Every structure is written in C-alpha cells, then in structure tokens.
Amino acid sequence: MANDTSAVSDALSPHSQSVADPFTPPADSSLWRKNFLLGAATASYQIEGAVNEDGRLPSIWDTFSATPGKVLAGDTGEVACDHYHRWEADVDLLAGLGFEGYRLSIAWPRVMDAAGAPNRKGIDFYKRVLARLKEKGITTSVTLYHWDLPQHLEDRGGWLNRDTAYRFADYADLMSRELAGSVDAWATLNEPWCSAFLGYGNGHHAPGLADTRYATQAMHHLLLAHGLAVPVLRANDPASQKGIVANIGRGTANSGSAADQRAAHLFEVQHNAWILDPLLKGSYPRDLFELWPGTEPLVLDGDMQTIAAPLDFLGINYYFRTNVASDGAHGFRDVPLEGVERTQMGWEVYPDGLRDLLTGFKATYANLPPIYITENGMASDDKVIDGHVEDSQRISFLKRHLAAVDQAIKAGVEIRGYFLWSLMDNFEWAFGYERRFGVVHVDYATQKRTIKRSAELVSKFLKERKARSE
Known part of the structure; x- marks a missing residue:
C-alpha cells in the first residue's frame, strides 16, 4: 500500500512489517x-502558511x-505546509500514529492587532486545534514565542526595546485567558539563544542584525519577557505547567591543552549558561563577558x-555537538572533526552530548526543574519511492538519542x-524547504503527506507500549 494519510488508521504497512524493527528500545529502558x-x-511559521489571512x-x-x-532558494513561509487549512487532517495524522503529546506554537501576529486588541479569527483557529487535540486524548504543549515577532514591534526596536517584554506579557495574558483549560503546558519562549544570537548577533536569522552588544541586550529582554509572563500564566491558567525551552549545545575541546579546554568551556557558557544561569541562578555567567568584553546588557533593579x-x-x-579550539585570544573557533556521521544540515x-549535558546540568543547578526534551531530530534528503520513504539514518538517530535520554534518567x-x-517536513528557516526534519514527508507542490x-x-512502539499498559 502507499502509506499516505489515507492509511493512518494502520500506520504500519506490510512493507514495514517485513523488515526487522531497528527502533524498539530494550526491555529495561x-x-x-x-x-x-x-x-x-x-x-507556527514553519507549517501554517496563510500569512495574509483572517x-x-x-x-x-x-x-x-x-x-x-x-x-535558501528564496523560500518563504507564505504557504509552508498549509496547516492553517489542513489542520484537522494533520491532527488526525498525529493521533493515528499514536503520539501522546503535541508541541505547537502560537503565531503572535495571528492573534493580536497592532494596538494589542484580540484578533478573534486567529484565536479561534487555535481554540479549534486544541479542542481537537483534547478530543483525541493528546497532551498539549503550547509555545507562545517561536521566533515570529510581529513586524510592527520590530519596527519599534524589537527585542532591543525593553517595551517588547511588556508587550509579550500582554500577549501571554490574552492567550492564557482565552485558552485556559485547553493547554497542559505553556512554554514562554523557544530557544532564546537563537532569537538573540542568530537574530541580533550574527544576522543569520530574522531580523538580521549583527552586533554582539545587540545579542546580549536582546537576550536580556527576551528573558525579562519570560519572567514577566510566568506569573500571568500562573494566575490565568493555574492547572497548567509553566516553563521555557532552551536549545543546548555540547562543546568539546580539540586537544587536552588548557587553552582548548578553556575554549570548550566558553563555548558552553555562551550556548548554555547564558540562558540557564539567569533562569536558575538569577545572574549572568561572568565568563560570558570574558568571551564578549564590553557587551554587558542594561539590567534594571x-x-x-x-x-x-x-x-x-x-x-x-538538542541536535549536535561542536568541537572547538582556542582562537589564540579570549574565545574559541570551530574545528570540525573528520570521519564522523553528519546529517543533511x-x-x-x-x-552522548545530550546525556552529558543533562547530567552536567543536574550537577550544576540545585534547583533544576523536571525536564522535557522538547526537540530532537535530524534533517535528511528524503525521497518518496514507490509510496515509501526509507529514512534509516533518522531511525538510528532517534533510537540512539532516546537511549541517551534513558541513560540520563x-x-x-x-x-x-x-x-x-x-x-x-516544514520551512527550515534560513534553509527554506531543502532540509527535511519530519517523520512525515510533505510534497510541497501537492501538500500530500507520506508517512516515513x-x-x-x-x-x-507507541502502540505496543500502550497495549502493555492497558
């Protein structure tokens, strides 16, 4: 059979059953x-499309x-996966595969106008999605900010403007009042490191500014926005969990020299501690400003x-590690290793980097909260051949990373x-549609979904686990 969405009720095809299962975790996992x-x-921006609607x-x-x-290739999110129009089938696909939870984000520009008033059509879209997820028994995890800042706020300075943090708190207030009871877990921000550094530090992401001083100030305002939103979420939707999502990176030293070991430490300071120390220790790591002297943000009482x-x-x-060496000054430089497995990215x-970081955080932060791995996966150049997508590298990737999670537990x-x-598969930011991260293939010309x-x-595995627990 062709394993497209018409066959979701039986996601396992005869083709797949004839091949030994290389994924199922061991019995003691x-x-x-x-x-x-x-x-x-x-x-939201990666899948919804409909950028000019409602x-x-x-x-x-x-x-x-x-x-x-x-x-890349001049791609945009104008259509993406057309999820705005195909959301019912996509939720059915998710449920048919047996997933127990779904993490989605809300598009801030879809739910409020420039004056901060509610946009009812946009809000109602998310209400319908969440209601259907609940009907399917799926746990809902909602991220308020996954990088799609309203342009009118960027025109007033974006995350360099302290006022944006207060506008975010207004947005969190509106959404948590509107969606209270339908969200199991709220995450304020997704990957503030990317928003701050890629958006304002090196210009690789929107809005495309490139100054390290901008990055540290943008980060401060992002984290302030998070902190302002948390009590609002607690007041409006007390039964839900509240948190934040950070992307973490493993840095390893290119040699045993003290300089290279210090370089690896500084890599993890700017990638991990820059976010986690303020959240869990209430201060920025001092070593960050050894790496980037003179970039201290303006912090008010x-x-x-x-x-x-x-x-x-x-x-x-978590996605990968970075091997680094000293740059001969007060920083680090990437030294890519040869002969290692890499993804399409x-x-x-x-x-092992995921396990090592998780166990390291437990040792570093006495108040480390419970953790969810909110993203882990890989891109590959997947093709549909005779109705099937064989993504063997992804299967191995997922199994090994889940084993690392088990080791950390x-x-x-x-x-x-x-x-x-x-x-x-979806709009992969600056890489457009070339890089495919999905476990479901999307033909962007036809919007056909094909289960990989x-x-x-x-x-x-999900269905076997469910059967065992019943």
Missing part, C-alpha cells in the same frame, strides 16, 4: 514507563524571508529576580518526556 510522554513538535499581521520572518539572499521566576519544567532542545550526530535526571522534531519509515516504527 525508561521509555517503556507509562508516564513518560512521547510526542511530536511543530512551530487578520494575521506580518512577522519578522515574513520580512526576512522576502529579502533577497536571506533564505529587580530584573534578575523577575527572570528567575520558579519553573514547573525546563524544555531542552552538516551537524555531527553525537548522542538512570543517572538521576528527572526527564518526563520527549518530543521529536518534527511531525512533518521512522514514523511507522515510532508508531509501532
């Missing part, structure tokens, strides 16, 4: 626990992707206490769930 949540994740305002990614040379608001969970996104496949880290990235081999095997 923590992943068999009934209360370990397994889900899939997406983000009152949605322009975002910084609409502007950035329309700027020549910013996105009370800001750090606001940022360090207690969390119910910490979302962790050119990222090294390094599951057995080492004492409280990890409550795992969301693979991503449910379906990885999705078949994950589905098989």
Whole structure:
C-alpha cells in the first residue's frame, strides 16, 4: 500500500512489517514507563502558511524571508505546509500514529492587532486545534514565542526595546485567558539563544542584525519577557505547567591543552549558561563577558529576580555537538572533526552530548526543574519511492538519542518526556524547504503527506507500549 494519510488508521504497512524493527528500545529502558510522554513538535511559521489571512499581521520572518539572499532558494513561509487549512487532517495524522503529546506554537501576529486588541479569527483557529487535540486524548504543549515577532514591534526596536517584554506579557495574558483549560503546558519562549544570537548577533536569522552588544541586550529582554509572563500564566491558567525551552549545545575541546579546554568551556557558557544561569541562578555567567568584553546588557533593579521566576519544567532542545579550539585570544573557533556521521544540515550526530549535558546540568543547578526534551531530530534528503520513504539514518538517530535520554534518567535526571522534531517536513528557516526534519514527508507542490519509515516504527512502539499498559 502507499502509506499516505489515507492509511493512518494502520500506520504500519506490510512493507514495514517485513523488515526487522531497528527502533524498539530494550526491555529495561525508561521509555517503556507509562508516564513518560512521547510526542511530536511543530512551530507556527514553519507549517501554517496563510500569512495574509483572517487578520494575521506580518512577522519578522515574513520580512526576512522576502529579502533577497536571506533564505535558501528564496523560500518563504507564505504557504509552508498549509496547516492553517489542513489542520484537522494533520491532527488526525498525529493521533493515528499514536503520539501522546503535541508541541505547537502560537503565531503572535495571528492573534493580536497592532494596538494589542484580540484578533478573534486567529484565536479561534487555535481554540479549534486544541479542542481537537483534547478530543483525541493528546497532551498539549503550547509555545507562545517561536521566533515570529510581529513586524510592527520590530519596527519599534524589537527585542532591543525593553517595551517588547511588556508587550509579550500582554500577549501571554490574552492567550492564557482565552485558552485556559485547553493547554497542559505553556512554554514562554523557544530557544532564546537563537532569537538573540542568530537574530541580533550574527544576522543569520530574522531580523538580521549583527552586533554582539545587540545579542546580549536582546537576550536580556527576551528573558525579562519570560519572567514577566510566568506569573500571568500562573494566575490565568493555574492547572497548567509553566516553563521555557532552551536549545543546548555540547562543546568539546580539540586537544587536552588548557587553552582548548578553556575554549570548550566558553563555548558552553555562551550556548548554555547564558540562558540557564539567569533562569536558575538569577545572574549572568561572568565568563560570558570574558568571551564578549564590553557587551554587558542594561539590567534594571529587580530584573534578575523577575527572570528567575520558579519553573514547573525546563524544555531542552538538542541536535549536535561542536568541537572547538582556542582562537589564540579570549574565545574559541570551530574545528570540525573528520570521519564522523553528519546529517543533511552538516551537524555531527553525537548522542552522548545530550546525556552529558543533562547530567552536567543536574550537577550544576540545585534547583533544576523536571525536564522535557522538547526537540530532537535530524534533517535528511528524503525521497518518496514507490509510496515509501526509507529514512534509516533518522531511525538510528532517534533510537540512539532516546537511549541517551534513558541513560540520563538512570543517572538521576528527572526527564518526563520527549518530543521529536518534527511531525512533518516544514520551512527550515534560513534553509527554506531543502532540509527535511519530519517523520512525515510533505510534497510541497501537492501538500500530500507520506508517512516515513521512522514514523511507522515510532508508531509501532507507541502502540505496543500502550497495549502493555492497558
């Protein structure tokens, strides 16, 4: 059979059953626990499309992707996966595969006008999506900010403007009042490192500014926005969990020299501690400003206490490691390793990095909250051949990273769930549509969804685990 969405009711084809299962975890794995949540994740700008419909305002990614040379092949999110119109079938696909949780984000420009008033059509869209997810028994994890800042706020300075943090709190207030009771977990921000550094530090992402001083100030305002939003979310939707999602990176030294070891430490300071220290210690790491001297942000009285608001969970996104050496001054330089496995993105496949970071965080932060792996996955150049997509590297990638999660759990880290990235192929930011992260293939010309081999095997495991627990 052709395993497209018409066959979701039986996600495992005869073709897949004839091949030995290379995915199912061993019997002693923590992943068999009934209360370990397994889900899939997406983000609004990457899948929704419909950028000009029902009152949605322009975002910084609409502007950035329309700027020549910013996105590979000139791709934009104008149509993406057309999820705005196909959401019912996509939710049915998610449920048919057996996923227990779904992480989605809300498009800020879709739910508020420039004056901050509610856009009812946009809000109602998310109400319908969440209601259907609940009907299917799927745990809902909602991210308020997955990079699509309204352009009118960027025109007033974006995350360099402290006022944006207060506008974010207004947005969090509106959405948590409108969606109270339909969201199991709220995440304020997705990957503030990317928003701050890629958006304002090196210009690779929207809005495309490039100054390290901008990056540190943008980060401060992003984290302030998070801290301002948490008590609002607690007041409006007390039954839900509240947290934030950080992308983490493993840095390893190119040699045993003290200089290279210091370089690896500084890599992890700027990639991990820059975010986690303010959240969990109430201060920025001093070493950050050794790396970037003279870039200290403007911090007002009370800001750090606001940022360090207690969390119910910490979302962790992990993809690869970076091997570094000293740059001969006070920083580091990348030294790519030869002969290692890499993905379509050119990222090294390094599951041990996830385990090592998680156990390291447990040792570093006495108040480390429960963790969800909110993104983990890989891009590959997937093709549909005779109705099937064989993505063997992804199957191996997922199995090995889930094994690393299991190792961290057995080492004492409280990890409550795992969301693979991503449910379906989508707009991969500056790389457009060339890089495919989904476990479901999307033909962008026809919008046909085709279940990949990885999705078949994950589905098989999910259904077997459910059957065991009944």
